[in-house]
Amino acid sequence: GQQVQQSPASLVLQEGENAELQCNFSSTATQLQWFYQRPGGSLVSLLYNPSGTKHTGRLTSTTVTKERRSSLHISSSQITDSGTYFCAMKAGANTGKLTFGHGTILRVHP
Amino acid sequence: EAAVTQSPRNKVTVTGGNVTLSCRQTNSHNYMYWYRQDTGHGLRLIHYSYGAGNLQIGDVPDGYKATRTTQEDFFLLLELASPSQTSLYFCASSERGGARYTQYFGPGTRLLVL
Numbered sequence: 426g427q428q429v430q431q432s433p434a435s436l437v438l439q440e441g442e443n444a445e446l447q448c449n450f451s452s453t454a455t456q457l458q459w460f461y462q463r464p465g466g467s468l469v470s471l472l473y474n475p476s477g478t479k480h481t482g483r484l485t486s487t488t489v490t491k492e493r494r495s496s497l498h499i500s501s502s503q504i505t506d507s508g509t510y511f512c513a514m515k516a517g518a519n520t521g522k523l524t525f526g527h528g529t530i531l532r533v534h535p
Numbered sequence: 536e537a538a539v540t541q542s543p544r545n546k547v548t549v550t551g552g553n554v555t556l557s558c559r560q561t562n563s564h565n566y567m568y569w570y571r572q573d574t575g576h577g578l579r580l581i582h583y584s585y586g587a588g589n590l591q592i593g594d595v596p597d598g599y600k601a602t603r604t605t606q607e608d609f610f611l612l613l614e615l616a617s618p619s620q621t622s623l624y625f626c627a628s629s630e631r632g633g634a635r636y637t638q639y640f641g642p643g644t645r646l647l648v649l
Binding site: 466469513514524 | 566568570575576578579580583584591593594597615625627631632633634635638639640641642643
């Protein structure tokens with residue numbers, strides 16, 4: 426089945442710095458989504474990006490399907506961006522389930 | 536926005552005990568999911584369903600049963616709980632399967648098996 430690797434495992438930034446999170450997957454992805462989990466909280470969807478570049482607010486995701494990778498760029502990080510970021514993708518052609526990466530823990534300090 | 540609620544929010548049981556975790560979604564989504572989240576493993580899918588009466592096996596189903604009684608309600612059953620099932624459990628729902636359709640997550644249930 427699909428395997429998803431995220432890097433780095435954790436990242437510490439000063440407020441205002443940019444963050445770059447990576448997601449690599451084992452087979453050509455047909456669908457990819459980024460999620461955010463605030464500390465101690467639930468998950469929310471950030472971006473659906475199966476290919477190319479997508480923007481929302483301070484977030485930019487770039488997915489290069491043939492290279493089996495996706496990135497999430499957070500510009501001008503804020504303390505409230507702290508939490509865990511997951512990428513997830515469709516586990517296979519004939520399934521409705523997602524495979525999640527292990528996440529990147531982001532801590533933004535003042 | 537879709538509303539997904541879970542109960543209980545916290546549960547403590549003993550080894551061998553019976554536990555039922557409940558999930559309800561109010562947006563008439565077709566798909567519902569049960570995940571567990573553990574440090575070092577991220578989110579792992581236990582079971583999912585694409586409609587009332589339907590059940591699909593996830594990636595870590597051993598020791599768990601699930602039942603989708605209505606469009607809105609999805610239950611996770613641990614009939615003989617073990618300490619290895621101590622975890623944070625999330626329920627989610629989506630209109631359809633795959634990543635194209637946003638999954639909306641509930642607040643989670645913390646389960647401790649002593």
